[in-house]
Amino acid sequence: MPGGLKSRLQQIALELVREVGPRAFTMAELSRRAGVSAAAPYKHFADKDEVVLSLVVRSVRAQRDRYVRAMASATGPEEKLVAFAKAVVRFSYEEPGLFELTLMAGRSKDRSPDLVRYTGEIRAALTDAARYYIANDARRYDLLMRLAGAAHGIAIFHEEGLFPEDRASVEDAEGQVAVAARAILAAVGVDSSIET
Amino acid sequence: MPGGLKSRLQQIALELVREVGPRAFTMAELSRRAGVSAAAPYKHFADKDEVVLSLVVRSVRAQRDRYVRAMASATGPEEKLVAFAKAVVRFSYEEPGLFELTLMAGRSKDRSPDLVRYTGEIRAALTDAARYYIANDARRYDLLMRLAGAAHGIAIFHEEGLFPEDRASVEDAEGQVAVAARAILAAVGVDSSIET
DNA sequence: GTCTATACGACGATAGAC
DNA sequence: GTCTATCGTCGTATAGAC
Numbered sequence: 001m002p003g004g005l006k007s008r009l010q011q012i013a014l015e016l017v018r019e020v021g022p023r024a025f026t027m028a029e030l031s032r033r034a035g036v037s038a039a040a041p042y043k044h045f046a047d048k049d050e051v052v053l054s055l056v057v058r059s060v061r062a063q064r065d066r067y068v069r070a071m072a073s074a075t076g077p078e079e080k081l082v083a084f085a086k087a088v089v090r091f092s093y094e095e096p097g098l099f100e101l102t103l104m105a106g107r108s109k110d111r112s113p114d115l116v117r118y119t120g121e122i123r124a125a126l127t128d129a130a131r132y133y134i135a136n137d138a139r140r141y142d143l144l145m146r147l148a149g150a151a152h153g154i155a156i157f158h159e160e161g162l163f164p165e166d167r168a169s170v171e172d173a174e175g176q177v178a179v180a181a182r183a184i185l186a187a188v189g190v191d192s193s194i195e196t
Numbered sequence: 197m198p199g200g201l202k203s204r205l206q207q208i209a210l211e212l213v214r215e216v217g218p219r220a221f222t223m224a225e226l227s228r229r230a231g232v233s234a235a236a237p238y239k240h241f242a243d244k245d246e247v248v249l250s251l252v253v254r255s256v257r258a259q260r261d262r263y264v265r266a267m268a269s270a271t272g273p274e275e276k277l278v279a280f281a282k283a284v285v286r287f288s289y290e291e292p293g294l295f296e297l298t299l300m301a302g303r304s305k306d307r308s309p310d311l312v313r314y315t316g317e318i319r320a321a322l323t324d325a326a327r328y329y330i331a332n333d334a335r336r337y338d339l340l341m342r343l344a345g346a347a348h349g350i351a352i353f354h355e356e357g358l359f360p361e362d363r364a365s366v367e368d369a370e371g372q373v374a375v376a377a378r379a380i381l382a383a384v385g386v387d388s389s390i391e392t
Numbered sequence: 393g394t395c396t397a398t399a400c401g402a403c404g405a406t407a408g409a410c
Numbered sequence: 411g412t413c414t415a416t417c418g419t420c421g422t423a424t425a426g427a428c
Binding site: 138141154155177179182183187 | 219299341342345347348350358373380
């Protein structure tokens with residue numbers, strides 16, 4: 001079974017990052033969990049960074065899957081963008097390790113075409129829906145920044161346990177982010193230069 | 197000069213965290229920069245955690261100073277809350293290390309009365325301004341969560357370099373967060389049960 | 393492809409002299 | 411209060427046998 005260890009290592013690395021976060025991830029623990037020697041992983045990955053990079057790519061791909069799917073199953077621009085915001089909160093809740101990993105994507109973007117592709121696809125889906133609100137590229141990008149930024153921050157607040165005890169469920173957090181998203185969208189109104 | 201080293205260590209630890217962030221902070225580097233032996237700091241702090249905790253307290257106090265001052269010099273509830281949101285963005289820009297440190301505050305709150313006090317003062321100032329919008333405690337807390345969460349997220353996006361190149365200044369980020377804050381506040385309207 | 397063995401460095405923390 | 415010296419632990423990474 002050649003190459004069998006490589007994908008197994010990736011899988012275990014994923015679980016490890018899910019548990020302890022990207023910072024505390026170590027090659028030593030990876031080898032331990034895989035039940036192989038500390039040297040073995042280095043036959044499949046040049047170094048630690050290469051392992052982490054492959055996880056970043058997986059994280060972004062997973063988010064693309066979720067966000068694009070969430071937006072596709074909603075009808076109308078506002079509902080699509082709200083669905084995105086809720087999906088961000090849910091992803092951070094279900095995959096805190098991968099969510100934290102995402103922020104490292106900006107740094108390592110040069111090193112992986114896949115990364116560029118997946119982030120591009122997320123952006124394209126968002127842009128598509130937001131076109132309904134704003135035709136101008138720059139202003140529309142600003143709107144998406146406010147929307148995604150707000151979703152990100154609310155997700156973190158929820159993750160950090162800052163929500164009040166009696167309303168700390170994921171559904172509560174999704175509700176809050178939905179309200180915020182609708183507010184941000186309502187503030188820009190609808191771009192009248194768009195034909196139905 | 198008894199105790200002189202302790203405050204010097206705190207000062208240097210602060211600079212160190214500002215530079216490399218809380219995760220990469222090490223006692224070894226702290227000693228090195230202070231020009232003392234690796235053992236010296238342990239006469240003043242029980243362990244690494246105690247050093248970091250003292251920095252968390254400093255970070256929260258610094259934010260209290262900024263946020264309360266920013267809100268005090270603005271007139272009217274909306275302007276006060278917008279000023280808070282902008283101050284969050286500016287703090288994350290000017291003190292990224294301390295900003296990152298803040299998220300560890302939730303974990304260690306039990307261990308420092310000062311921490312509880314400072315966070316309480318920030319919350320009180322926010323609550324005071326938000327009373328204009330919502331009288332009900334729970335719903336007002338939700339509003340502040342959306343506001344602070346959005347500010348936090350937009351601050352992080354700016355910090356991570358996700359703003360477009362030609363609009364990546366702090367002032368641009370402040371402008372974006374102000375728009376988002378106003379949108380979130382506008383969505384709840386004004387609580388009519390408030391007199392004046 | 394995987395192993396054992398190992399080099400090397402960093403860090404946290406302590407003991408005991410002064 | 412500060413030093414020197416030191417221990418133990420862990421991590422990254424490589425060399426060479428199988």
